[in-house]
Amino acid sequence: MASPHPVVGEIEVLVIGGGVVGSCLAGFLAEDGVGVALIDDGRIGGSNANAGSLHVQMQSRFMRLYPQNVPGMERQLPLYPKGVAAWQALEKKLDAHFDLKMTGGLMVAESLDQLEFLRVKAARERELGLEVEVLGRAELDRIAPYFGESVVGAELCADEGKLNPLLCNAAIRRWILARGVVLIEGEAAGPIRREGAGFVVETKRGPIRAGRVVLAAASGSKALAAGLGVAIPAEPEPLHMNITEPTSAMIGHLVQHADRMITLKQFGTGQIVIGGGWPAHLAGERRHPTVELASLIANATLAQHIVPRIAPLRIIRTWAGINTAVDGKGVLGPVGPVPGLFAAIPGDAGYTLGPLSARLVAEMMAGRAPGEDMAPFSPDRFG
Amino acid sequence: MSGTITITFEGEPVEAREGESLAAALTAHGIDAFRTTRCEAERGLFCGMGVCQDCLVEVDGKPNQRACMTRVDRPLSVRREAHARPLAPAMQGQPPATIGDVEVQMPEILVIGAGPGGLSAAIAARRAGAQVLVVDERSQPGGQYFKQLSVGAEAGPPPDRQHREGAALIEEARSLGVELRSGVTVWGAFEPNEFAATAAGRPLRLLPKAAIVATGAYERGWPVPGWTLPGVMTTGAAQTLWRTARRLPGRRVLIAGNGPLNLQLAAELIEGGAEVPAVVEAAPRPGLARLGALLAMARSSPRLIRDGLRYHAARRSGGAAMVHGMVVAGIEKTPAGLQVRLAPAAGTGAERRYEVDAVCLGYGFEPSNELLRALGCGHDFDPVRRQLVTRRDARGLTDMAGVYALGDCTGLGGARAALAEGTIVGLAAAAALGHAAPAGSRAASRRAGRDLARHRDFQKALWSLYAAPAYSSKLATADTLICRCEEVSFGQIEEALGEEMELIGAVKRRTRVGMGRCQGRYCAPVLDALLAERFGRPRDEFSGFAPRIPVKPVAIGDLAGPGAG
Numbered sequence: 001m002a003s004p005h006p007v008v009g010e011i012e013v014l015v016i017g018g019g020v021v022g023s024c025l026a027g028f029l030a031e032d033g034v035g036v037a038l039i040d041d042g043r044i045g046g047s048n049a050n051a052g053s054l055h056v057q058m059q060s061r062f063m064r065l066y067p068q069n070v071p072g073m074e075r076q077l078p079l080y081p082k083g084v085a086a087w088q089a090l091e092k093k094l095d096a097h098f099d100l101k102m103t104g105g106l107m108v109a110e111s112l113d114q115l116e117f118l119r120v121k122a123a124r125e126r127e128l129g130l131e132v133e134v135l136g137r138a139e140l141d142r143i144a145p146y147f148g149e150s151v152v153g154a155e156l157c158a159d160e161g162k163l164n165p166l167l168c169n170a171a172i173r174r175w176i177l178a179r180g181v182v183l184i185e186g187e188a189a190g191p192i193r194r195e196g197a198g199f200v201v202e203t204k205r206g207p208i209r210a211g212r213v214v215l216a217a218a219s220g221s222k223a224l225a226a227g228l229g230v231a232i233p234a235e236p237e238p239l240h241m242n243i244t245e246p247t248s249a250m251i252g253h254l255v256q257h258a259d260r261m262i263t264l265k266q267f268g269t270g271q272i273v274i275g276g277g278w279p280a281h282l283a284g285e286r287r288h289p290t291v292e293l294a295s296l297i298a299n300a301t302l303a304q305h306i307v308p309r310i311a312p313l314r315i316i317r318t319w320a321g322i323n324t325a326v327d328g329k330g331v332l333g334p335v336g337p338v339p340g341l342f343a344a345i346p347g348d349a350g351y352t353l354g355p356l357s358a359r360l361v362a363e364m365m366a367g368r369a370p371g372e373d374m375a376p377f378s379p380d381r382f383g
Numbered sequence: 384m385s386g387t388i389t390i391t392f393e394g395e396p397v398e399a400r401e402g403e404s405l406a407a408a409l410t411a412h413g414i415d416a417f418r419t420t421r422c423e424a425e426r427g428l429f430c431g432m433g434v435c436q437d438c439l440v441e442v443d444g445k446p447n448q449r450a451c452m453t454r455v456d457r458p459l460s461v462r463r464e465a466h467a468r469p470l471a472p473a474m475q476g477q478p479p480a481t482i483g484d485v486e487v488q489m490p491e492i493l494v495i496g497a498g499p500g501g502l503s504a505a506i507a508a509r510r511a512g513a514q515v516l517v518v519d520e521r522s523q524p525g526g527q528y529f530k531q532l533s534v535g536a537e538a539g540p541p542p543d544r545q546h547r548e549g550a551a552l553i554e555e556a557r558s559l560g561v562e563l564r565s566g567v568t569v570w571g572a573f574e575p576n577e578f579a580a581t582a583a584g585r586p587l588r589l590l591p592k593a594a595i596v597a598t599g600a601y602e603r604g605w606p607v608p609g610w611t612l613p614g615v616m617t618t619g620a621a622q623t624l625w626r627t628a629r630r631l632p633g634r635r636v637l638i639a640g641n642g643p644l645n646l647q648l649a650a651e652l653i654e655g656g657a658e659v660p661a662v663v664e665a666a667p668r669p670g671l672a673r674l675g676a677l678l679a680m681a682r683s684s685p686r687l688i689r690d691g692l693r694y695h696a697a698r699r700s701g702g703a704a705m706v707h708g709m710v711v712a713g714i715e716k717t718p719a720g721l722q723v724r725l726a727p728a729a730g731t732g733a734e735r736r737y738e739v740d741a742v743c744l745g746y747g748f749e750p751s752n753e754l755l756r757a758l759g760c761g762h763d764f765d766p767v768r769r770q771l772v773t774r775r776d777a778r779g780l781t782d783m784a785g786v787y788a789l790g791d792c793t794g795l796g797g798a799r800a801a802l803a804e805g806t807i808v809g810l811a812a813a814a815a816l817g818h819a820a821p822a823g824s825r826a827a828s829r830r831a832g833r834d835l836a837r838h839r840d841f842q843k844a845l846w847s848l849y850a851a852p853a854y855s856s857k858l859a860t861a862d863t864l865i866c867r868c869e870e871v872s873f874g875q876i877e878e879a880l881g882e883e884m885e886l887i888g889a890v891k892r893r894t895r896v897g898m899g900r901c902q903g904r905y906c907a908p909v910l911d912a913l914l915a916e917r918f919g920r921p922r923d924e925f926s927g928f929a930p931r932i933p934v935k936p937v938a939i940g941d942l943a944g945p946g947a948g
Binding site: 048148150166185186260284293294296297302305308310313315316 | 943
């Protein structure tokens with residue numbers, strides 16, 4: 001028999017989704033003195049599967065795959081350096097160790113065409129306020145002497161970096177528990193219905209009554225919103241990731257490729273994490289993110305092509321995470337047609353934007369000015 | 384006739400026997416510390432069968448090679464492995480590969496594991512006319528039960544009946560035209576009939592019409608203080624040293640655990656000249672109350688009972704005491720070797736201590752069901768044996784189409800039961816693919832069914848005789864490592880549980896327990912039991928960590944195949 005629900009009576013705010021956005025949001029609201037419960041189904045958490053890249057420059061993968069989203073991505077681009085700054089601020093605020101390193105990101109080119117693509121991309125990004133430059137091979141070797149001979153140059157984005165999500169997620173969890181957030185784990189939420197001025201959210205252990213509800217469940221928010229007659233076209237994009245056994249510190253940067261899908265970086269543990277958008281799929285009734293052999297082969301062999309010395313290292317684990325694709329921009333703020341309902345869904349590279357997105361939505365919920373023009377990110381744009 | 388090969392360890396020459404494992408050669412020369420961990424602890428041979436990843440050494444410049452799975456066939460240059468050693472610079476990688484570049488083998492029936500069950504299934508399916516490929520990770524077929532001699536016969540006593548029986552089974556499979564491939568590590572299972580492997584440094588994709596998973600079992604961990612010290616290994620690891628390479632784990636060896644394999648090991652090590660001060664059995668001394676179980680065993684398998692009596696006689700004549708009702712409670716390194724502390728299994732009473740050079744732990748087995756779980760085959764938790772049991776029909780078919788499973792990987796039944804099951808499952812898999820039943824197959828199947836029933840009775844009686852208390856976390860101190868790979872202590876896990884982490888995945892992400900090279904094989908059952916106990920939940924199908932691919936580490940370079948390095 002399941003134990004009774006930890007939420008007794010009505011909670012002021014129920015946040016649905018215990019990833020980095022929902023957790024941080026619950027923490028910020030609790031610090032505002034708001035009574036918050038956070039519910040998470042505990043199985044398919046995108047943040048739990050995140051590989052820790054802090055993205056700033058436009059990812060060539062998204063530009064190729066979703067050319068129609070490029071204007072949206074460009075609109076969101078200025079948020080990324082702020083997103084990284086929000087991570088740094090959070091690490092300081094929590095007095096925690098996130099293994100956060102701002103060593104910059106390198107997007108490598110293996111041909112002159114690719115290098116030219118990077119030059120055009122960098123010029124546009126500089127117009128949009130990013131600090132980026134394109135390096136030739138000799139300059140590259142001075143800061144990153146680990147690439148194979150096929151690499152001819154790279155775009156360097158100084159604001160990029162990496163962190164260890166395991167350390168971040170654990171520290172954030174400790175913080176919100178200390179702030180009195182009621183944590184409901186291993187339980188799915190929904191459907192949601194309006195009742196009076198508030199909401200009733202169904203769960204396995206019975207309904208939860210909440211004054212306000214935040215959808216912070218990434219692509220899982222789509223069905224929850226649809227139940228209230230609201231369209232939020234957030235789609236899951238299951239992605240493949242690999243991690244190796246440890247080696248000595250060697251790769252300082254977040255490494256990407258101008259024309260191929262890869263991210264490659266090294267954690268403080270010495271392990272190398274290889275990902276970059278190779279597909280996974282949702283399998284079975286539980287829609288469990290599941291890896292594919294084709295992705296594993298292509299991703300791992302591309303990694304040793306760029307950084308040949310990692311060939312003897314063994315992959316000890318692969319897993320599938322979920323990116324959430326909308327229209328290149330986040331979905332952040334009040335849902336106009338349903339008073340009391342909010343969305344907190346960052347756009348591409350949602351982990352990078354997690355704490356920032358949470359803070360922006362928390363400011364809006366508290367009736368304070370978030371310090372950003374939030375109109376482009378309004379949930380009402382899908383009409 | 385095989386000779387000796389001079390290898391080097393840290394620059395010093397070591398005389399090895401051609402064909403033996405690197406672990407055997409080093410152990411025979413008194414080298415037991417093969418690597419150091421992140422916390423600068425020494426580690427050596429533990430599981431002896433390629434799963435624990437503790438015996439890693441650097442071989443000819445290649446990092447992180449398992450000494451237990453490395454065959455000495457040339458003069459190797461071996462170095463002690465250090466944590467996170469730098470990689471040698473390289474300028475040229477192999478070209479990026481796609482799945483289309485990978486060698487494909489499409490046997491009608493793929494059997495994974497060349498132990499008794501796998502070989503028996505392959506023979507039955509081949510007799511029915513199916514085309515069968517058997518793959519196995521070791522350098523020789525036979526599995527953990529039929530461990531074959533890997534060195535020349537002059538290295539020790541002649542092969543015994545168990546060796547000979549295995550050799551005959553392997554020969555039968557070969558002569559029938561079963562393709563046996565050794566040295567193939569199957570590390571992934573994707574769609575029901577898509578398996579990924581590596582062999583000789585190259586990737587291999589296996590796309591059979593039907594698969595028979597016969598991956599056996601591995602020994603349960605026994606997380607007590609000192610269980611990670613070099614010189615402490617599983618009973619199976621010590622038996623592999625002796626049965627394949629005629630090497631001993633030490634001069635003076637204590638054997639402890641639960642079940643008859645420990646007794647067999649004692650007889651074998653004594654035959655090899657080791658001094659075994661005691662065989663320590665966790666179960667109480669069998670009294671009259673257990674006579675019924677003994678009689679049932681004698682009825683169902685007189686031969687195994689005769690073997691047991693023979694092992695006891697060898698133990699007695701070798702001067703090894705039989706200690707009942709005690710367990711290993713801690714091991715300490717001393718200048719002379721290892722000091723083992725025994726405590727009563729019941730929890731209270733006087734302790735005993737032994738000074739030895741090696742300790743063998745054999746506290747039962749866990750099924751190697753990683754591939755089955757990765758495929759999504761259903762499992763049920765058996766609370767009596769404390770392990771997952773694969774859901775199958777009477778012909779061994781799992782709930783995934785075309786995927787059969789048998790033997791110890793499905794929940795334990797022993798080698799004899801696996802042999803009988805193999806016949807049934809092999810015939811069923813061949814029949815499902817449209818092969819007409821060969822002459823006499825009905826009788827063979829009936830006979831196998833009777834054997835299987837008999838051996839299951841035997842096992843049931845055996846395990847009522849050897850019913851032992853479960854591992855208790857009372858044996859662990861705060862510093863005792865639960866996760867060998869990531870060096871996560873019992874105290875760290877307790878701390879995470881104190882943060883109300885109810886989900887095993889949350890504890891994993893919080894503490895790194897189970898995130899290492901062995902994929903949580905040793906810590907997951909312990910952690911799962913701790914969680915169930917603490918939160919009053921029954922263990923179920925979703926016990927343990929979510930299965931992750933690769934089920935064994937795979938080198939990035941081995942996915943691309945050889946090329947310019």
